[in-house]
Amino acid sequence: MTDLAAAPEVRxxxxxxxxxxxxxxxxxxHVRGALPLLDxxxxxxxxxxxxxxxxxxxxATSLYSMNHHxxxxxxxxxxxxxxxxxxxxxxxxxxxxxxxxxxxxxxxxTGLLTGTETRHATALALRDLHGGPxxxxxxxxxxxxxxxxxxxxxxxxGARHPAAVPPADPGAAGRAAAALRAGRLSALGPLLTDAHGxxxxxxxxxxxxxxxxxxxxxxxxxxxxxALAPLETVLDxxxxxxxxxxxxxxRPPRYLTI
Numbered sequence: 001m002t003d004l005a006a007a008p009e010v011r012x013x014x015x016x017x018x019x020x021x022x023x024x025x026x027x028x029x030h031v032r033g034a035l036p037l038l039d040x041x042x043x044x045x046x047x048x049x050x051x052x053x054x055x056x057x058x059x060a061t062s063l064y065s066m067n068h069h070x071x072x073x074x075x076x077x078x079x080x081x082x083x084x085x086x087x088x089x090x091x092x093x094x095x096x097x098x099x100x101x102x103x104x105x106x107x108x109x110t111g112l113l114t115g116t117e118t119r120h121a122t123a124l125a126l127r128d129l130h131g132g133p134x135x136x137x138x139x140x141x142x143x144x145x146x147x148x149x150x151x152x153x154x155x156x157x158g159a160r161h162p163a164a165v166p167p168a169d170p171g172a173a174g175r176a177a178a179a180l181r182a183g184r185l186s187a188l189g190p191l192l193t194d195a196h197g198x199x200x201x202x203x204x205x206x207x208x209x210x211x212x213x214x215x216x217x218x219x220x221x222x223x224x225x226x227a228l229a230p231l232e233t234v235l236d237x238x239x240x241x242x243x244x245x246x247x248x249x250x251r252p253p254r255y256l257t258i
Contacts, residue, residue, distance in 0.1 A: 009050055009105055013066065017052040017101040020064050020073055025052035025101070027128035031121040033106070033113045035152070035221065035258070038188070038195055040173040041180075043143050043152060043258060047105035048117040051086075053125035059097035061090060066103040073099070082108065085118040095126045110156055111222020143176075145258065148185045151234050153210070154256040155225045155241060157202050158249055189216025189228045196220055202248065206241055213240035 010030050017025040032048035056062070063083045064073040071080060076087045086100060100122065106112050126132065145151065172191055179187035193211070196219035198204050206225040207218045214233030218226055229237050234257060242252055 009103060013050040013052045013101060013103040016066055016103070017054070017064075017099075020101060021054065021099055023054065025099075026054040027125050028052040029121045029124040029128070031117045031124070033117040035112060035226070036114065037143060037152075037221075037226070038172055038176050038191060041143055041176045041188075043145065045106075045112070045258065047113075049105065049113065049121045050103040051118075051121040051125045052101040052103075053129055054099050055129050056097035056099050061095070061098050062100070063087075064099075064101045066101065067108070085115045086122045089119050089122040089126065093123070093126050093130070093132060095130055098126065098129060100125065110224055112154065112224060143180060143185070143188075145185065149231050150185055150216075151229055151231050152258040153215070153227045153229055153234055153237055154221075154258065155206055155210070155227065156223070156254040156256070157206055157225065157245060158251060158253070186216055186228075186230075189218075192217035192219045192226070192228055202245065205244055205248075206253070209241045209244040210237050213237040 007030065010028055014025055014028050028050065030048065030050045033045040034042035035045055037043045061076060062073040063076055063079045063086055065071065065079075065082050068080060068082050076083055076090060079087070082102070082104075086102060090098070102118065104113060104118070120136070123136070127134070172195060176188060176191055179185065179191075193207070196207060200220065203220045203225050207227065210218050210225070210227040210229070213236045215227040215229040215237050217228050227237060238255055245253055
């Protein structure tokens with residue numbers, strides 16, 4: 001089930017599995033994440049989770065995280081919090097002995113991966129190995145910026161404690177859906193700003209600098225600030241945010257562009 005011509009992260013996960021367990025995995029599954037941009041509105045991410053798996057000859061189940069490799073391959077009961085989603089699926093499927101290697105393509109501390117992608121990849125791998133019911137697919141993302149001339153700039157300012165999620169505006173989902181139907185993706189900018197939960201000075205300053213440089217709107221998601229910007233302003237937004245935050249952060253902000 002592992003496609004050797006697949007994405008580098010898929011090949012790397014299969015390679016690490018063989019290094020850890022002495023044989024290639026029987027299956028490798030890659031599920032991309034979805035960024036919860038607004039209540040009821042997701043954007044597909046280029047990154048997600050890779051799970052490599054094989055049946056174990058001794059009937060024991062073990063988990064290995066490439067993001068927490070110092071723990072080694074451990075039983076689910078001894079694994080850290082990173083194994084929660086895998087363990088949920090293993091228990092729900094009552095899977096026999098299985099070896100799993102998990103590779104999250106974004107650091108958990110950013111708060112950008114929800115765990116849904118990990119559950120889905122694990123369920124697909126278990127179905128490949130042991131059969132059973134189809135794995136429930138995560139909700140389909142409903143907003144794709146391809147061809148829109150807009151980009152989402154994810155700004156990791158180094159905050160490791162995600163901000164509290166503000167109460168959802170009951171009308172925001174309807175306004176977002178209307179903007180999508182009309183092809184007015186730029187109208188999502190003010191909706192993002194309205195959904196931003198103020199109170200974290202670094203995040204508030206980041207958003208203000210992004211708006212000053214041409215971003216259409218933005219908000220805190222996880223431990224990051226996400227800004228919607230016209231493609232031609234992305235570099236200006238990065239420069240302005242970096243200049244604004246350099247005096248107060250221990251390291252420069254890091255950026256991902258969607």
